[in-house]
Amino acid sequence: MxxxxxxxxxxxxxxxxxxxxxxxxxxxxxxxxxxxxxxxxxxxxxxxxxxxxxxxxxxxxxxxxxxxxxxxxxxxxxxxxxKAFRMIGADGQEMPGEGQETHEDAGPEIxxxxxxxxxxxxxxxxxxxxxxxxxxxxxxxxxxxxxxxxxxxxxxxxxxxxxxxxxxxxxxxxxxxxxIYTGITMVAAYIRPELRRGSHLSDVLGEGSVMFAGGEKTIFVQRCARDVILLYYSMAVPQDWPRCAGFDLSDVDAVMRAVREAYCDWSPEVLDMLTEVDDHFQHWPTSAxxxxxxxxxxxxxxxxxxxxxxxxxxxxxxxxxxxxxxxxxxxxxxxxxxxxxxxxxxxxxxxxxxxxxxxxxxxxxxxxxxxxxxxxxxx
Known part of the structure; x- marks a missing residue:
């Protein structure tokens, strides 16, 4: 023993x-x-x-x-x-109190x-x-x-x-x-460096994070260390996406076309603000x-x-x-x-x-x- x-x-x-x-x-x-x-x-x-x-x-x-x-x-x-958190609708309107149950005991970010x-x-x-x-x-x-x-x-x-x-x-x-794959894949992208301070998105974001939500879709935006702004598109796609769609994450135009199509029912102004990204993507098929x-x-x-x-x-x-x-x-x-x-x-x-x-x-x-x-x- x-x-x-x-x-x-x-x-x-x-x-x-x-x-x-x-x-x-x-x-x-x-x-x-x-x-x-x-x-x-x-x-x-x-x-x-x-x-x-x-x-x-x-x-x-x-x-x-x-x-x-x-x-x-x-x-x-x-x-x-x-650790500050807000929710904003797909139309750009504030959603007071929404989503706070998952952040009520939030601690400092690292x-x-x-x-x-x-x-x-x-x-x-x-x-x-x-x-x-x-x-x-x-x-x-x-x-x-x-x-x-x-x-x-x-x-x-x-x-x-x-x-x-x-x-x-x-x-x-x-x-x-x-x-088990949930059906949702998160695609991460970085906001272009010149927009990390002084842009409209930066002003909306503040020092914490914002969840944009509408139509069973979200885009989560967070300010990270060193002023980096990272966002996550939540895509309802097959588990082997984007390969099954005939492209990969290095094809920036194809990725952004897919993103814009997925969020086509959102306010154009909101979507424009959330698609000013760098040319590097990561993706995580979510599972449980x-x-x-x-x-x-x-x-x-x-x-x-x-x-x-x-x-x-x-x-x-x-x-x-x-x-x-x-x-x-x-x-x-x-x-x-x-x-x-x-x-x-x-x-x-x-x-x-x-x-x-x-x-x-x-x-x-x-x-x-x-x-x-x-x-x-x-x-």
Whole structure:
């Protein structure tokens, strides 16, 4: 039997994924004395854009940040005035009070890239193995887990934790259930640099974020650090869009034609203001795990964050839940030193699943109201 104490004294922990959940967990476990290594498929911290701004909430995301000793670093990098939120209709008219239920406990905003950098900087040098893409997991002959890594020698660990997002490879070793596409793909674009201050959109936006909404469509606009303005078009398209439409995201004219067609019933003035974008796009097909999904605990293996409870960003709680997962798992592994690791993990999984079941349902309810999403029995 591998107890939590034995895992700490002479075991090895492998975390797959160097996003917010994986790096927070790595830091918390390292501070508690565990031998931890993180495996990340990105070639470097700056290998790809990290997306926009996140609000870390006091009772979840910030709890984990405080536990990791990063409260001061977070205060320096975050922006309290950026949590301001408004909703405006497709006709350009203010919608007082709308959407506040998802922002009533909002915390300060921090850019995804800044959050990741803050966490990585707090880790010991060499703890993150960059450019390590996990291809699969197998039971090792001694009962531990063997991770197959593209172009690298396999790695064996006593405890493997999947923090590798909605496309998790670790999840496949725990369950056959996969996230379900909601029918909504978000296309992110940046407002042209010369319009980030002094433009009409900048004046409307202020320092926070604005949700433009109408006809079961939205365009979410947020001011990020360094005056960047990022917006997200919510497109009701097939999961393999834009490939199925015969173009890709590098075709700026085709992308913008699709956007204008999707929002053709909106005020031309509003749409003109929201399509003055740079020529770089990213897209995220949104998906959700079934709210009541459970899996049987497997010794030496678990997952957290989007790997275990993928949900759309409609309530803004995804990263907060992921950081709370990291804190709960780290606490579970030190609460009772003589407890079997599998029992500690099972307790963590049970409480995490109960919490996130409610959160996924709440998120999908917002999706039904805003976008007409209907996942049927899965929801």
């Amino acid at each position: 591998m107890t939590c104490e034995k895992l700490k004294e002479r075991g090895t922990v492998a975390i797959v994924g160097a996003g917010p959940a994986g790096t927070t967990l790595a830091l918390l476990l390292h501070q508690r004395g565990f031998d931890v290594r993180v495996f990340e498929r990105d070639a470097s911290p700056d290998a790809r854009p990290q997306g926009g701004s996140l609000d870390l909430r006091p009772d979840s995301g910030q709890r984990a940040i405080r536990a990791a000793g990063l409260a001061d670093a977070f205060a320096r990098r975050s922006r309290d005035d950026a 850019d995804r890239g800044d959050l990741r950098a803050m966490l990585i900087e707090a880790l010991p040098d060499g703890m993150v193995a960059w450019d390590h893409r996990i291809e699969g997991l197998d039971r090792h002959r001694d009962g531990r887990w063997l991770m197959r890594i593209a172009g690298q020698e396999p790695v064996v660990a006593d405890l493997v934790i999947g923090a590798d997002g909605s496309g998790s490879c670790v999840r496949a070793a725990l369950t056959d259930v996969e996230p 795990m079934p709210p009541d999904h459970r899996w049987d605990t497997r010794p030496g293996l678990t997952m957290l964050g989007d790997a275990s409870h993928t949900m759309p960003p409609f309530t803004g709680k995804g990263v907060n839940l992921a950081l709370l997962d990291a804190l709960d798992l780290a606490d579970a592994l030190v609460a009772e030193p003589g407890q079997d690791v599998a029992d500690a993990v099972a307790g963590f999984e049970s409480s995490m699943q109960a919490r996130t079941s409610e959160e996924i349902r709440a998120c999908l309810k917002v999706g039904r109201n805003a976008y007409g999403i209907d996942l049927g029995d899965a929801a």
